[in-house]
Amino acid sequence: MKILSMTATFGRLERETLRLEEGLNILHLPNEGGKSTWCAFLLAMFYGIDTSERVSKGSLPMKTKYKPWSGAAMEGRMEILWQGRRITVERKSRGRIPMGEFSAYESESGLPVRELTAENCGIVLLGAPKAVFERSAWLRESALPIGQHSALEQRLAALVTAGEEAVSYSETEKRLRDRKNALRHHKTGELPRLEQELAQTEETLRQLCTLREAVREKQAEEEAQLARRMRLERTERQLLQKEEEESRRRQLLAEEVQKEKEEALRKAREQTAALPEEAVLRQKQEEWAQLQQVRRALPPEETEAPRLPRLPEMLAGKTEEECRLLLGQTLRDYDAYARAARPEKQLGYWPAVIALAVTVLLVILKLWPFAAGMAVITAALFVILTRNAAAAERERKAAQRAAEELLRRWNAADREALQQLSDRIGAVLAAYERESLQYLQTRQQRLQRLESLRRREEDFLRELRQLLPNAEKEPMLAIGEALEQRRMLRALEQEAASAARYAALAAAGNVRSAETAEAFRNLNEQKLVVEEVLRQIRSRLNHDHGRLAAFGEPAALEAERERIMRQIAEKQEQYEAVSLAMEVLERANGVLQTQYAPEISRRAASIMSRMTGGRYDRVLLDASLHASLRQTGAVVSRGAEELSRGTADQLYLAVRLAICQMALPQDTPLILDDALVSFDDRRAAEAVALLREEANGRQILLFTCQSREKTF
Numbered sequence: 001m002k003i004l005s006m007t008a009t010f011g012r013l014e015r016e017t018l019r020l021e022e023g024l025n026i027l028h029l030p031n032e033g034g035k036s037t038w039c040a041f042l043l044a045m046f047y048g049i050d051t052s053e054r055v056s057k058g059s060l061p062m063k064t065k066y067k068p069w070s071g072a073a074m075e076g077r078m079e080i081l082w083q084g085r086r087i088t089v090e091r092k093s094r095g096r097i098p099m100g101e102f103s104a105y106e107s108e109s110g111l112p113v114r115e116l117t118a119e120n121c122g123i124v125l126l127g128a129p130k131a132v133f134e135r136s137a138w139l140r141e142s143a144l145p146i147g148q149h150s151a152l153e154q155r156l157a158a159l160v161t162a163g164e165e166a167v168s169y170s171e172t173e174k175r176l177r178d179r180k181n182a183l184r185h186h187k188t189g190e191l192p193r194l195e196q197e198l199a200q201t202e203e204t205l206r207q208l209c210t211l212r213e214a215v216r217e218k219q220a221e222e223e224a225q226l227a228r229r230m231r232l233e234r235t236e237r238q239l240l241q242k243e244e245e246e247s248r249r250r251q252l253l254a255e256e257v258q259k260e261k262e263e264a265l266r267k268a269r270e271q272t273a274a275l276p277e278e279a280v281l282r283q284k285q286e287e288w289a290q291l292q293q294v295r296r297a298l299p300p301e302e303t304e305a306p307r308l309p310r311l312p313e314m315l316a317g318k319t320e321e322e323c324r325l326l327l328g329q330t331l332r333d334y335d336a337y338a339r340a341a342r343p344e345k346q347l348g349y350w351p352a353v354i355a356l357a358v359t360v361l362l363v364i365l366k367l368w369p370f371a372a373g374m375a376v377i378t379a380a381l382f383v384i385l386t387r388n389a390a391a392a393e394r395e396r397k398a399a400q401r402a403a404e405e406l407l408r409r410w411n412a413a414d415r416e417a418l419q420q421l422s423d424r425i426g427a428v429l430a431a432y433e434r435e436s437l438q439y440l441q442t443r444q445q446r447l448q449r450l451e452s453l454r455r456r457e458e459d460f461l462r463e464l465r466q467l468l469p470n471a472e473k474e475p476m477l478a479i480g481e482a483l484e485q486r487r488m489l490r491a492l493e494q495e496a497a498s499a500a501r502y503a504a505l506a507a508a509g510n511v512r513s514a515e516t517a518e519a520f521r522n523l524n525e526q527k528l529v530v531e532e533v534l535r536q537i538r539s540r541l542n543h544d545h546g547r548l549a550a551f552g553e554p555a556a557l558e559a560e561r562e563r564i565m566r567q568i569a570e571k572q573e574q575y576e577a578v579s580l581a582m583e584v585l586e587r588a589n590g591v592l593q594t595q596y597a598p599e600i601s602r603r604a605a606s607i608m609s610r611m612t613g614g615r616y617d618r619v620l621l622d623a624s625l626h627a628s629l630r631q632t633g634a635v636v637s638r639g640a641e642e643l644s645r646g647t648a649d650q651l652y653l654a655v656r657l658a659i660c661q662m663a664l665p666q667d668t669p670l671i672l673d674d675a676l677v678s679f680d681d682r683r684a685a686e687a688v689a690l691l692r693e694e695a696n697g698r699q700i701l702l703f704t705c706q707s708r709e710k711t712f
Contacts, residue, residue, distance in 0.1 A: 008076040011037040011066040024695035035703035046122035127665035254506040261496040340399030603658035646678040688712040
């Protein structure tokens with residue numbers, strides 16, 4: 001398979017075309033000339049763009065990184081020669097899916113090539129999946145090391161087996177490990193679950209035996225409580241017989257007490273017949289308390305009216321209004337003096353100077369009559385302007401002296417001090433006015449409230465004397481005595497009612513002595529305790545019977561335990577078998593690695609020896625394709641991380657070329673992006689010679705920012 005041309009709208013490329021030839025193509029482009037973009041475009045054309053890629057640390061997904069700078073849709077066309085047919089492959093963006101529309105057709109006839117699809121294009125044309133191609137024939141300066149991948153592992157394993165690429169060690173090992181974890185992983189898996197079920201079943205059997213024993217104990221306790229209840233019922237009958245004898249004696253005593261209480265109540269009612277109702281007395285008591293509270297809440301009487309504070313001598317003996325007017329006039333006068341004292345902009349002697357210039361001009365022109373007239377005018381202007389300037393200066397100085405005299409009289413340094421003095425005096429006068437007004441208002445309000453309170457107290461005392469004619473004492477004391485008489489009447493009414501109820505109860509036989517009542521109370525408490533204990537026992541018995549029914553038959557539980565034990569034995573056998581299979585797989589993988597790794601190492605060592613002029617003759621690969629290098633004649637090998645940048649890149653190039661020779665079809669193109677940038681001139685020349693030889697069987701695209709590769 002050979003690539004003939006590429007046209008791309010991809011990243012910085014805007015409908016740019018790159019034409020290629022067979023063999024080695026050295027594409028010399030400057031920095032930011034599109035080398036990496038062309039390489040990424042080739043990968044996208046063969047394998048498409050993975051839209052599931054997301055932004056990761058230090059890396060952008062291809063759909064974002066190579067979005068066309070012009071804002072156009074991402075698309076491209078590639079013309080190739082495959083199996084003797086000239087074929088055009090196109091990918092276009094579809095909706096929000098970059099390069100999601102694929103087509104492949106014969107370039108001359110336009111007939112579709114049905115063997116190629118968007119999914120299998122790279123695998124069919126290049127003979128390898130994307131992971132294998134990226135790790136072998138696609139070499140970039142920033143990604144020369146070979147990473148391990150199951151697809152590459154399958155391809156290498158197929159070299160030493162029958163050619164089967166469907167199975168890899170890592171995938172098989174992962175499936176076995178997943179099955180082993182499914183059987184037992186720490187405390188999870190099928191075996192721990194079955195062991196837990198077995199423990200639960202055995203615990204259920206144990207609980208069933210314990211529950212049956214508990215049921216027998218509760219039944220015996222129920223019989224004991226029933227016997228105790230029968231004894232309490234017999235004692236209750238004896239107490240009832242004794243109670244009947246005492247009831248007749250209590251009835252006679254209750255009737256005598258009732259008569260005494262009723263007589264005392266009658267006398268108390270006669271004594272309190274003239275008193276108002278208790279609610280009325282309570283209301284009057286509250287009214288008097290409120291009046292006294294109002295009196296206590298009155299503000300204290302002001303003993304002295306506010307005094308006008310001391311003012312400057314200029315304001316002595318003046319009223320507040322006169323002070324404000326005088327202060328305002330003083331500020332206005334000062335402002336007028338200040339304006340008058342301020343120098344005004346004058347025309348000066350300019351009119352006279354202009355007249356003098358005109359006179360000189362007339363003299364030069366020898367217009368003597370006019371010159372004489374202008375000379376007279378000029379002299380008159382000089383005299384008038386001089387007198388005006390002197391008069392204005394006198395007026396200004398007089399205004400300045402008047403302003404200074406005004407400041408001196410008020411003892412102020414400047415206009416701002418005079419304004420501050422006016423503001424302070426105004427504030428003092430305003431405060432005095434407020435205090436005087438407040439004093440008058442407070443005094444008037446207190447007199448009004450005091451007069452209103454006096455009238456209300458007189459009205460209250462007049463109404464109280466009508467309710468209590470003999471109440472000549474202090475109002476609260478008279479009301480308290482009346483309330484006390486009412487309280488005593490209410491107490492007698494309650495005592496009479498209690499005596500009547502007690503007599504009625506005694507007549508009905510519902511009154512018991514303290515001793516008998518205590519005995520009945522103790523008896524009832526014991527009966528309640530017995531009934532509560534019986535209720536709890538029967539409730540627990542019902543609960544235990546329900547649990548017994550829920551547990552089922554012991555034989556069924558025994559059968560369930562046997563079934564779980566058999567399953568545990570089967571799963572344990574599977575677990576041991578999977579463990580054995582993993583051990584065998586590990587040994588088999590080691591055997592495979594010892595078969596394909598030496599061949600790759602041998603070829604890579606030959607390439608490395610040639611590039612370095614025989615300095616290194618041994619390349620070693622481990623299971624993860626990590627390469628190390630041994631110098632000719634040396635004892636130990638060194639990993640790539642221990643080598644210089646250039647030598648490490650040469651090692652990776654040698655390993656990748658060896659993998660390409662072994663794992664890829666002979667016509668799969670080899671793409672290199674600045675892969676030789678860190679080589680010195682001698683080793684770069686050897687690398688170009690190697691690539692030129694490799695290009696005899698496959699097309700090679702070497703993108704470089706240097707001109708030396710083309711020179712070599």
